[in-house]
Amino acid sequence: MKRVGLMGGTFDPIHIGHLLAAETAREQCGLDEVWFIPSRTPPLKSGAPSASGEDRLEMVRLAIAGHPAFKALDLELRRPGISYSIDTVHELSARCPGCSFAYIIGGDRVNDLPRWHRIDELAASVAFIGVSRPGHPVDIGSLPESLRGRVRIIPMPQLDISSSAIRALRREGRSVRYLVPDGVHDFIVRKGLYGS
Numbered sequence: 001m002k003r004v005g006l007m008g009g010t011f012d013p014i015h016i017g018h019l020l021a022a023e024t025a026r027e028q029c030g031l032d033e034v035w036f037i038p039s040r041t042p043p044l045k046s047g048a049p050s051a052s053g054e055d056r057l058e059m060v061r062l063a064i065a066g067h068p069a070f071k072a073l074d075l076e077l078r079r080p081g082i083s084y085s086i087d088t089v090h091e092l093s094a095r096c097p098g099c100s101f102a103y104i105i106g107g108d109r110v111n112d113l114p115r116w117h118r119i120d121e122l123a124a125s126v127a128f129i130g131v132s133r134p135g136h137p138v139d140i141g142s143l144p145e146s147l148r149g150r151v152r153i154i155p156m157p158q159l160d161i162s163s164s165a166i167r168a169l170r171r172e173g174r175s176v177r178y179l180v181p182d183g184v185h186d187f188i189v190r191k192g193l194y195g196s
Helices: 016-028 053-064 085-095 119-125 163-171 182-191
Strands: 002-009 033-038 070-072 099-106 127-131 151-154
Touching: 002 016, 002 085, 016 033, 016 053, 016 099, 016 127, 016 151, 033 053, 053 070, 053 182, 085 099, 085 119
Parallel strands: 002 033, 002 099, 033 070, 099 127, 127 151
Antiparallel strands: none
């Protein structure tokens, strides 16, 4: 059975912290592949993404180019409405019955798991890999008992990088080079994304 890590999110923009989390989870959890899935409308974030779905997908493709175990999927961008993980898992399970899935999420999102749409059904279908993030302590004990055994916390090198900070730097006219892969940086500059 192929073990696949799923990384969902707005990726507005994707940055080296996302890539490091994916690679760390791939290595530490024995994943065969990691699939990046930009969301159309994230359920737990207010406001629409700054960049279009097409641009966010292209930045993901640029960021993962050359990594044989990384893949970009557009299924949430094609599906109308809110991008619920349970709908994504149902679609992927039908497409790839020989795969087992684990969501890779930031440590800051582990504590939010009880708020995820149809979380009990989702947790019965996938595992969760929580990667530690600076300033976001994870308390597995605070999760409902049904979720505790479905979450594995893994350490990763600590980088305090976020997409919102990258957008803020761009609005201020400052460089985001080295916070995002070179191809993503060039795309952001060429398209004038996140500027004032």
